[in-house]
Amino acid sequence: MTTPHALSVAMLLADARLPSGGHAHSASLEPALLGGMPTASVPAWLVGRATTVSLVEAGTAVVTARLLAEVSDGGFGLADVVRAWAARTTAPALRDAARLLGRGYLRLARTLWSDAAAVRALVAHDAAHGPLPRAIVLGAIAAATGLPAADTVRLTVYDDAQTAASALLKLEPLDPVTPAHWVLEACAAAEQHVLRVAACTTPEDIPASGSPQTEGWAQAHALLSQRLFRA
Amino acid sequence: MPRTAVPAPSGRPVVSGAATARVTRVAVERPAGFGAPVRVRTSDGLLAARIVSRDGAHAEVALVAGGAMLLGGDHVVVAVRVEAGCALTLTDVGGTVAYDGDGQDCRWDADVRLGDGAALFWAGLPFVVATGADVRRTTTARLGARARLTLRETVVLGRSGERGGRIVLRTDIGDDVGPILVEELTAAGDHPVPGVLGDHPVIDTLAVVQGTGAGSPGEHAPTTAEAEAAPHLRDAITLRLDRGGTLTRWLGSATHLSPIDPDHDSAGR
Numbered sequence: 037m038t039t040p041h042a043l044s045v046a047m048l049l050a051d052a053r054l055p056s057g058g059h060a061h062s063a064s065l066e067p068a069l070l071g072g073m074p075t076a077s078v079p080a081w082l083v084g085r086a087t088t089v090s091l092v093e094a095g096t097a098v099v100t101a102r103l104l105a106e107v108s109d110g111g112f113g114l115a116d117v118v119r120a121w122a123a124r125t126t127a128p129a130l131r132d133a134a135r136l137l138g139r140g141y142l143r144l145a146r147t148l149w150s151d152a153a154a155v156r157a158l159v160a161h162d163a164a165h166g167p168l169p170r171a172i173v174l175g176a177i178a179a180a181t182g183l184p185a186a187d188t189v190r191l192t193v194y195d196d197a198q199t200a201a202s203a204l205l206k207l208e209p210l211d212p213v214t215p216a217h218w219v220l221e222a223c224a225a226a227e228q229h230v231l232r233v234a235a236c237t238t239p240e241d242i243p244a245s246g247s248p249q250t251e252g253w254a255q256a257h258a259l260l261s262q263r264l265f266r267a
Numbered sequence: 268m269p270r271t272a273v274p275a276p277s278g279r280p281v282v283s284g285a286a287t288a289r290v291t292r293v294a295v296e297r298p299a300g301f302g303a304p305v306r307v308r309t310s311d312g313l314l315a316a317r318i319v320s321r322d323g324a325h326a327e328v329a330l331v332a333g334g335a336m337l338l339g340g341d342h343v344v345v346a347v348r349v350e351a352g353c354a355l356t357l358t359d360v361g362g363t364v365a366y367d368g369d370g371q372d373c374r375w376d377a378d379v380r381l382g383d384g385a386a387l388f389w390a391g392l393p394f395v396v397a398t399g400a401d402v403r404r405t406t407t408a409r410l411g412a413r414a415r416l417t418l419r420e421t422v423v424l425g426r427s428g429e430r431g432g433r434i435v436l437r438t439d440i441g442d443d444v445g446p447i448l449v450e451e452l453t454a455a456g457d458h459p460v461p462g463v464l465g466d467h468p469v470i471d472t473l474a475v476v477q478g479t480g481a482g483s484p485g486e487h488a489p490t491t492a493e494a495e496a497a498p499h500l501r502d503a504i505t506l507r508l509d510r511g512g513t514l515t516r517w518l519g520s521a522t523h524l525s526p527i528d529p530d531h532d533s534a535g536r
Contacts, residue, residue: 068462077461084460088453116445122509123446131509244437244451248470248516250462252504 045181046191057140062203062265063196064250067257075208079218086193086222088245093171094192095233095242096121098185100175102237104154110238114161120239127251129258133267134169141173152180185234197222291316294348295326295355305353313343325354339368343375351382359392367399375404381414390419390529393522400432410442410478417475419529424456424468431456442478447510467518471525476512503527
């Protein structure tokens with residue numbers, strides 16, 4: 037059987053046209069703007085995300101991929117990785133949003149990589165313990181497709197920044213090229229962390245870099261009825 | 268000077284050879300006999316421990332700065348042990364200022380171990396990070412079954428008129444099942460980041476968590492309704508943690524404006 041290159045898989049996953057449910061999310065941007073953050077702060081906020089919460093997601097995906105590819109034998113299981121992620125994701129609104137996105141990703145994964153042991157392991161865990169966050173599912177896809185750890189980190193950072201950037205264009209009138217520039221700046225800022233996060237092997241290694249203001253905004257946003265995005 | 272085991276960021280013990288790491292220890296042990304007060308053992312480091320009161324189940328201990336602190340190169344280590352069924356209230360006698368270390372960083376590490384059903388109530392006074400200071404402050408706690416931890420931590424970037432220095436603030440709370448709350452915040456007064464603290468110099472946090480016993484489910488999936496039922500304290504936000512417990516947080520401009528009141532918010536201590 038021929039298999040696609042891991043880069044092709046990464047491009048597929050990062051493509052907004054992929055039917056994974058990401059269009060309903062703003063990667064915390066709408067909560068930030070409704071919370072009072074000026075549009076002028078978006079570039080610095082994107083850099084902040086790329087070097088904090090995105091790395092928590094990325095580390096979770098990397099550790100999951102190592103576990104499911106049976107590269108790591110650290111005496112821990114999928115439930116331990118989920119717990120590590122949840123302990124680092126303090127806002128219930130963000131955990132809920134991540135689990136919802138995880139559901140969309142898992143639907144995709146079980147169709148595209150139905151034979152992969154990593155995906156089958158997730159489907160079984162999901163059935164027994166409830167929805168898994170997106171970072172865990174992304175890790176399983178990385179294991180199933182051979183996506184290298186460093187690229188899993190870059191994909192996570194890019195996807196988060198681009199999700200926020202495309203949401204911004206629906207919320208604020210702006211030259212569409214401007215946020216694209218900010219996305220690349222955010223990716224560049226994360227680059228110095230990529231190898232460290234890609235080296236994570238155990239749940240304890242996963243970065244815990246929080247973003248309290250974003251978490252507060254996310255929680256307040258979850259209670260609003262007038263919003264364009266789910267989170 | 269004995270080398271001292273301090274918690275590493277990952278929770279694994281490492282040995283620190285820092286010459287200034289003198290451990291402040293507070294241990295509360297069960298009474299020697301019926302009707303006797305709990306036993307309290309203390310030893311002094313950069314902070315001195317003074318027993319304020321004790322009875323059959325509970326002790327109150329004050330932490331007092333032994334001298335000017337924190338200076339560059341200082342390493343405060345506080346080790347707190349509370350035996351099963353005992354309770355401890357820790358109070359700070361004064362706030363702490365981390366001063367300009369002139370290029371040298373400083374550390375503040377607390378390591379908390381609570382036995383089954385034990386309780387610790389620790390409402391610290393503000394920790395001020397002066398301009399030029401470079402601080403790593405960590406709190407690591409391991410909770411026994413049904414052990415209860417109430418922890419208030421207020422960090423202020425800068426003294427009056429200052430933007431403040433740099434701090435890495437790590438909290439790692441877990442039990443036999445696994446981690447409950449793991450968070451590492453990095454903030455620098457001269458580089459405010461929107462989404463992290465924004466322009467707020469004060470971050471006030473109250474964590475109220477309980478250990479899960481072996482044999483109990485250990486998983487807690489709060490419903491959306493439960494998350495929405497979280498109390499709102501003016502502009503503070505209360506987050507329900509995945510495994511139970513809450514994190515109440517306020518970002519603001521001055522400590523006296525904070526609505527967080529640990530005495531009120533930790534019913535049942």
